[in-house]
Every structure is written in C-alpha cells, then in structure tokens.
Amino acid sequence: MKPRKIPQRKCVACQEMMPKKELIRIVRSPAGDILIDLTGKKPGRGAYLCGKVGCFKLAKKSKAFERALKVPVSADIYDRLEQDFIKVEDEFQANKEFQGDDEDGG
Numbered sequence: 471m472k473p474r475k476i477p478q479r480k481c482v483a484c485q486e487m488m489p490k491k492e493l494i495r496i497v498r499s500p501a502g503d504i505l506i507d508l509t510g511k512k513p514g515r516g517a518y519l520c521g522k523v524g525c526f527k528l529a530k531k532s533k534a535f536e537r538a539l540k541v542p543v544s545a546d547i548y549d550r551l552e553q554d555f556i557k558v559e560d561e562f563q564a565n566k567e568f569q570g571d572d573e574d575g576g
C-alpha cells in the first residue's frame with residue numbers, strides 16, 4: 471500500500487491549505503474573462519477558494535483575486551462572480567458528495 475498523495479491548494483481568501491476537490495477554482499481565461507471553473511480543468515491562471523460564500527466575501531474585501539490572478543478585477547466582476555458562486559455552491563457541494571473518495575489523481 472503506497473500512501474496516497476492528495477493534491478492540496480491554498481484558498482486565496484483564508485490562506486488555508488485544502489484538498490483540491492474541497493475548493494472552487496476561479497480562472498482567468500486566455501481571453502481575459504474571469505469565471506468560476508467547477509471542472510478545474512479550464513485553461514488559464516487559476517485561484518482557489520473554499521466552497522463557502524464567506525470566503526468569497528473575504529476574497530472580495532481583500533481583493534485576493536487581483537493578487538492571485540495578477541489582473542485588476544473590477545467590482546462588477548466581483549458582483550457577477552459572487553452571484554455565480556452562490557449558484558454553484560449547491561452544485562459544488564452535491565458533486566463533492568457524489569465523487570466520494572474516488573481520486574483519479576488528475
């Protein structure tokens with residue numbers, strides 16, 4: 471039995487290290503759009519956030535996305551992302567349960 475290595479990422483808001491699947495990825499696409507990437511596989515620079523609205527609000531307040539994505543992020547974008555975040559939060563939590571312990575390493 472070899473020990474499983476679970477990929478960990480840091481939440482840009484609360485700075486906690488978490489397994490990747492516990493985090494929601496925000497991605498800056500090559501076209502410059504900033505969006506939520508539930509698949510975790512979209513191209514572009516990513517920032518990770520706990521699947522909690524509380525952390526989103528913290529990121530908004532501390533402008534964590536600007537630091538993580540290295541681009542200016544306007545209040546409009548934060549507002550839009552916040553709405554999307556609230557929408558995907560349920561889906562994200564449901565998917566997490568559905569995935570269970572299945573870890574494909576990817």
Ligand SMILES: [Zn+2]
Pocket residue numbers: 481482483484485486519520525
């Ligand atoms: Zn967090």
